[in-house]
Amino acid sequence: MARRSCKSDIVLNIENNQHADSFCNQFAFFVTIGQFVGLMPLKKIKKNGKYDFYFQWFSPRIIYYFVNVVSSFSIGIFCIIEFSVYGFQLDKAGTLMFYVLNFFGAMVFLNISRYWSHIMDEWTHTEIALKSFREVKHFKRRLILTTVVATILATVEHLLFILNDISKTSVCKGEETNKIEEYFNIAHPQVFRLVAFSYWAAVLVKLANIISTFTWNYTDSFIILISSGLAVRFKQIAETIQNKNLQESDDKYWRETREDFNKLYQLCTVVDKHISLLVTVSFANNIFFICIQLYNSLKYREGFIEKAYYFYSFAFLLLRTASITLYGAWVNDESRKPLQRLHSVPPKQYNIEVTRLIEQMSSTPIGITGSQLFIVTRGFLLKIVGTIITMELMLLQFGPLIKDDKPKSFSISRQCNFTDTE
Template sequence: MTCLCVMRFFKYDRTFEETQCSVFYGCSFSRMLLFLLLARHWPALAHRWEQVESVLAHHGYPHHHHHHHKVNVIIAMFLSAAFIEHIFSHVRVIRLAVLCAIEDGMDGICTYFFNSFPHVYDYIPCSLWNGVIVFLINVLCAFAWTYMDLFIVLMSVALADKFRQLNRCLQSVQGKPTPPRFWHQMREDYNTLSCLVMRVDSCMSKIVFLSFANNLYTVCIQLFNSLHLPQNAVQMVYFCLSFGYVLLRIVAVSLSAASINEQSSQVRKILYSVPATSFSKEVQRFLQQVTTYEIALTGLNLFSVKRTLLLKVAATIVTYELILVQFSAIHADERDLTAHSVAKRYCL
């Protein structure tokens, strides 16, 4: 599918709008490869996570019902939004196919498949059986995109909960005199969680990078398409749903992944409030580790996912959108000039 999209891109006008198909299926192929690579490391990662759970068992576990409910709500929200957005993406094409079938007597099914997947039917004849196959591939790619973001959110929530348990234990003794042995144990537990985050990040950093890159591109293309007014109410509704859904994904992934850094930084406030009578080398080492070492998921170690990343993403979107608008205007002028030259030669 990616090859067909690239071939169509070079066959017709090489505009920014024409990159949507190539990017969509190219990212889908990349997701498949990244999750296959993750599957190779998953048994070792799961075993390491189990060891950490055993080491930190004295901190207890999250309330099962609350944790289970939170995970179910996140999954339901993501999948429901993805399903609704995907349905509306095809409703507008179905509407066009129905109009063509009624007004022009064309085959509605083939019209739908051709307008939905022109990159395929530029090269092969349209039929019901291959249309169904292409449709299923498209659905799988769309929900694989959702699964990638959902996977990052759930992994981030699980890691943040582990730091939250440690913070609750530290908050219970905040401002109270505590022996050095206690701080030694807390520092060891904190270090264990830090190593787990590093291990998870080494397995997921490529996936995090692809998620942000894909979502950032989608926001840019949606804003770019918004410069052209929708032709009907269906397109307007689809644009609002699609754009809102992508923004929801970016915010959800960013905030959930940033919660790891946020929860790991909460320890600093507690350490600053340790009484002078309880201050020791263990507290000093603990404080030095917390203040000098940043714990966060990264995207290929190019950026760390923290709350401030949302502002950087917003600034990046505005910058690229201005560039795209200028590039589109220049490209439109070139096309108008070419069309004028052709018309002039024809008249002569």
């Protein structure tokens, strides 16, 4: 398949032996993970130490991708049908949004995959064109470590989710009942309140749940790693300016520095164009679940596992939301960091290039955005907190949680009764 042409104004002949420390090569392992779970339907080719990824509509990877998408979509439909039959329950709306938002997230990854070769070509052009380009020590190791930590935390959260449902199964009465069936009735009532239990259906539902869970975590990690790749390049320019003897700077130096900064700005624009919708989905997903978890905090919880799952999942939600915000804000922070140094340029070295560089850094918003609706900065984290508080007050006002004052034995029996519409 022919390589997509770059729209960048940088015209360079890139050697076939691409540097091993380029972001395309460093990020290849994460794209491979996306291929494994069907989120990045790309064909991987390694040539002369260089990784290339190509998108093809007619390939087994596309079939695998649509299996992923259809699974989330199908469970989402079951959630809607359950609400239409048994009535809407606010504290259970999280299940619906979980599958719906992950469905949209998977759809966004298809669009990213279509233009991935173009994005990486732009990235490679920019890295080679930068005058201040140099190897970022241990950057791939940093990316891998971030991915491993995120995966471990997410795995623990999902295992606690499973253990929580198993603990509810263990208290259900009736020794003659099928414990596996009881587990799936508790864990996935949106399906098995509507259809009869069968083992093949249970396997499909569990696979859909695992795939959607991985999509959610992959989405957040993807944004974090992409933001890191952009931020370290802006950091190199900031360090170059910081370490430069301003008394020895001249027009040529400031012109080259401004051109480097502009190339990075153009790259950031290209990347943001393709991932901004994914950023919106990620923040919508995390903020919504933080609100739901706060709302569900009013519920009484029995047993250590149920309490451990709630507090761990809530802390994990806060951590991942803060991480995405801070890593996304890192791009904006590094792009503005040289401003203080630029204002210290001596009058004899001050020229039109310095003026243009200051104007671009201070007046042009640079960073990761959410569908061009907002730019991720450190201050955005405070806006998220304000939004969560506002939404939580609305939920408490318009969807009051019904407190269960029944005795413990009664509440346990209700957990095992799935014909009760409450």
